[in-house]
Amino acid sequence: MVGQKLLGQVTKLVPIGVFVEVADGIEGLVPLRELAPRRGEPSDIVHVGDAVTVVVTEVSRERRRLALSLRQGFS
DSSP, rough: TTTTTEEEEEEEEEETEEEEEETEEEEEEEEEGGGGGSSSHHHHHHTOOOOOEEEEEEEETTTEEEESTTTGGGO
16 A cells, blocks of 8 residues: 555645545545645645545554655656
8 A cells, every 4th residue: 555646635734734535534644744845834735625646655554544645646
């Protein structure tokens, strides 16, 4: 699953990044460093409801966490 490109929808903007729902009930976090090539506020880059392509960068089944990259999804 790591390295896989997924289509998702932005569900929430938070100070550390944005949450993207990639499947029904499955959300992952795109941290600020993986949001865009340049630094900026999440709201300058995406908005809630936007459809985005993300790349899975980490899966932690124990912690039930999914890390994503929007920056890598552009390539």
